[in-house]
Amino acid sequence: MKRLVMIMLVSLSVSGCAFNSVLISYPSQIAPIKAALNRPTTSPIYHQLDDKINGADKLLYAQEAGRVAQIGGDFSTSKGYYDKAIDAYQAFDEQATLSISDTGAKASSLLINDNVIPYRGPGFERIMLHQYQALNYLFSGDSEAALVEVRRSNQLQSSEQARYQKSMQGVQSMANGTIDAEINKLGQAAGSTTSSFLNAYSYYTTGLLYELFGEANDAFIDYRKAAQITPNNPYLQQDLVRLAKQLSMPQADDFVRRWGDANPASAGQGQVVLLVERDFVPEKQSFTVPFSIHGNWQTASLATYYPDRSPVRPAQINGLGRRLTAAPLANIDALAITALKEALPAALFRQAARIYAKSEMARRVRSDSKKANNQFDAAALAIQIFNVVTEQPDRRSWLTLPKQAQIARDYVDAGRYAIQLDQGQAQTIDVQSGRTTLIWIIDTGNYTRFYSIII
Template sequence: MCIALVGCANLSVQTLFSHYSAALEKTRMLTSRGQYQAALTSFPNTLYSDILTGMERGRLALLAGDAVLSQSILQKVDTQVTEQQRQAIMPLSEGLNQVGSLFSNNNMLTYSPPGYELGFMHLYLMLNYLRKSDLDGALVEARRANYVQKNALQLRAKELKQIKNTIQQNGISDNIGAIISHYPDAGKMLGGVQNGYLFYLSGLLHEIERNLNSAFIDYNRALAVEPNNTYVAESAKRVAIKQGRQSALILLEKKYGPYVQPVHNSATLVILNEQNIVNARHAWRLPLWLYDNHNNLVSYSVSLPYYRSLFNTPQGAILIDDILVKPLQLTDVNAMAQQFLNESLPSMAARQVLRIVAKNAVRKSLAEQNKRGINNLVANIFNVLSDQPDTRSWQTLPQTAGVYSGFYPAGQHVVTADGKIINIILKSDQITLLWLFRHGGNVIYWQSFLSGI
């Protein structure tokens, strides 16, 4: 056990006796107050994961208005993820992490970001490029993001099959079922697999590039995630007309109404509206008190992460020249985070069962060496304190993201969001992209000009 724990690359007091959500409480509080620079500088110096820490810091730098720092951090994370995925052979340190996690907790395992987090990493790289009107750079990230989403689904299916085999081979399916039967109800997950925000933005960039086939595909993917988003439907109809897709246009108009042709020389306004911050994972524990064959009371616990609530605040209305409009949801990040956790539960529960077996073997050995029970007491205390849930996830992401789009006369216009007055310039046959993040009455924004559609 000593060799396993000392050798762990991820070993620290925090990873051994605490968990990620607890370490990030101050950062999330400052983020909720709109103190993004303070949140960035207060980020805990932990060994939970360089990749996860980088994604959090890249997002906070973006919110703090430092696009250069955000881009630099996220590009470094991108390189680290690529290297992590490139390694076909498990390094020695990770082998020790695997062993150490059986004697402690899953925080010892190297963090591999799920597909939805990788998608957001590329999405924010896209937005940083768009902020400086670099369409080519944004398109590269759009293509990589689409590949990540496709690859993540295939990889996740493979992982689920592997954990199913592990459970069957170890004969612990009944134990896992007993654990999950007590687990808090996760509820229903809609739109929890794919990122409509990413699909819509990718479709918009492809349309600007005049890659209409890819644009039509991505708009329809976004509609599959959020079928009630009429702004995405209008974009799909527009591309269908440009491509002469009559049959597709008929189906779209039947569901969403006829396409309204914009006035000649009008300007396009697209507002990307991010709101609030995604839920953090919380700790759920199931205590287990057992007697061994020497009548010693043995303490174990099952610790798993869970989400307390799936409630989302609806997309907030916006005033454009004193006319009220409402963005429509593109993606529900809470749902994506919950869906990934749901899929990970069998694996987490399996490791919990195997961990109890490993800890029990160590405790028996210590008890045999010390008949007075002191070692047994120490083992009990270590078992309880070290069994921490794996609450690692990208916790500064938005809760939801939505879109509004419309055509307006060229010139200056006023957008008001949560009392924040934003003066924007619209140019004929061009797109003004306005990005918003709204949380707790705080609004940050930037705008950029793109080619027309």
């Protein structure tokens, strides 16, 4: 019994600062932050995450804090938090051998749950991290740094895919009927999204910045990549028509036949580009997987997403002379669902090892109790309680990301406009002749924030 208690205590102590997510679900920790973002506030709520950035999940909390500061318009503070997250990703990349703490975390995960493993994050989160850092630099007036970040975002679209495929080579043979059914269910929930590493929103942001800073060829390439992922977005189609004609591309005539000609700006007009982000990505839930070990049925908990049948409304932009209806560009929730689907086989591999380890520990405790002729098997009871309490799925993910990204684009006469999202409160923006006004609208569900810059 003493040995058992020591094993439990050591396992929990090794988890260190990750203990918050071991027994307390991550979504419940972030819920107050999201609630605060859904109402007007002048207080820097991102400071609520500062203490957690020093723990094992520092990458995740740094991403959240950076996003919270960014939503609030504090782009300078957001850059600092995002830099910490970028450094954490690079530390993972540069880690040639396992450190003692990582070894301990993975070992203790065999007796506790995956939440003790330091958060690495799916590839699409890392891609969006650099995309959002680029927007931080852009709205802070540093165009060169913004271009550096979008190039990094672009490169990660392929490198993260390669890293994932390499990591999956050892676990793709794992088979389980429940897991197969869950993967199929997640695939249906993700819709047409087949890879979490191909993000039309990131490609479009990259292309937009290239175009705004005079790199039309690079902009065309990234707009086309975005269109391959989201082929029915009319604004993206018109971007391709306009640039194909500007660059005398051989595809120009074909694009015009398929999507119609692009209307040029009239004298005295400026361009308005709107990036609209709506709602929050969904939270991970849990589901049960049955296993049989030593002839006894065991159960395990893994993360999943419940079906969400509530569609995201296309944004209606009023106040620019005519109503603009934004078009969906990327479903970030589908990227998150697809990332989980891609990660499930590896999670099953770890879960099976954990169940076996717990089962072996319970079997040995029962055997020792019989040898000692214990009438009351306190150790066996204790380990059963320990297993039930610690059997928690890994529900960590970047929860302040938007559910969907939409875009709209138009030419309007130079002047000052009071624009509205749907029927919300009006916000004043300026349009200058021959310039582009980029408007970033962040709608968290019950509250909307507008940020604009003239380029």
